[in-house]
Amino acid sequence: MKTHKTSAVFLGLALLLAVPACGGPKPDSDVLSTRYRTFEMSKKYVGEQTGSTEMGHLIRYFDDAERAALEVKVCGGKLCDPQGKLLDPEVNSHPERGGSLMYVMTGDGIIYGTFDAKLHSVHHSSLLAGSAAACAGDMIVVGGELIEVDNTSGHYKPPPEALDQVVKQLVEMGADLSQAKVKYFGLPDRAPPAP
Template sequence: MAIDSLQAATHAAVKLQNMYRSFRDRRKLADTLIAELWGHAIDFAILNISTTFFFECLNERSSNTRWTRIGFNASMVGRGFSEDDEAQILAFQHWIEAIDPRHRYGSCLRLYFNQWYRSNVGQPFFYWLDHGAGKEIDLTECPRKKLKKQCVKYLGPIERNQYEYVVAEGKIVHNQSRHELHTIEGSEGPKTKWIFVMSPSGRLYIGKKEKGKFHHSSFLAGGATIAAGSLEAKHGFVKLISRNSGHYQPGDDSLERFLSFLREHGVNLVGVQIGKVNEDSD
């Protein structure tokens, strides 16, 4: 079984590497990045083989069906990547959230994944978690009740339209209602955090973060982005921008792309505060 799993993982990794090859050629990726992609491909393949999704396909006559389904899972976290050479996919620790049919919050789900990995029981991860030897495990860091409750919403195309914003006359406004974005609230009560992503096609989506329920991964259903972070706005005028996103972990280049987008669309960035990055933002 171990040999079969290793062969299966290698097979899937080769297919994933082939999928990334065109991006490598166009972007002239360094050898270190290719090695990183290969490592992620192996990890992703093992993760898929560890799911009930793969487990239920073992009796199918054609192995191509299994690899097609793994390719489908891979396309979820890479959707939109081909539209922009500089797009970012989900950080690997959140891939498990994207391929979970329930989209349980990746930070919580990963704790159970680590427990499963250490147990070496020989059962697929999601089967182990929901039906097998791990179904009674209740971690102190993330109780079962919390794991079950925190399911991240992944938007479909129609739902996504409700979160789309555009720039009009230097202000950020809702694409449909044309209401100005206003996130500044009174001093009383907890502060609501507003998050954003930009799709590889250049569409801007903004919404309220709700931990364990609505995150950066929600907007594009785990797909690739070219910018992600948080912001504050007063009657459409941007006051603060940060590249905080644990799901995508964007760099300074991602922030600069977003700032360039705003400048090109007439947003005055004079006086706009650039927030510090919080590594625990998600």
């Protein structure tokens, strides 16, 4: 009996650690190597980067270099770009978005954002090239100050706990959330947790 249990444990471990062959399915990112639980985008959007979905829209996917330029950092409690420039829609030439920064967070806690969301061409999935996200939504940011954060994303449909993950990450990064409103899609608003 003991041999069978040991064999089953090794078989289970081998299956857990198995790496898919090239072109095979991606491993579930919340099983190994990520800090936060992630969520795949809805299957109806698979193929959108080639325009081969039922909606037929061609969605732009950012490459690694483009994505790196969109990483959200924290500078003195405020949100900034990788060069330390405060995020602001006026400065970033998108006052029409009312300070709304479309963002996603990876399973490793890296946050990417753009004021340049475009209907039928740039979506939350654009920022991670269709990969799984720990959260996705919009942030209202003015002069680097986070006014509001939510989990509104049609592509990822992140649950409330996903928004908790991004709030936790922002606090750990040093963001000042004392004036921020946390808007859970479909639930009452909440104040962010105290640091």
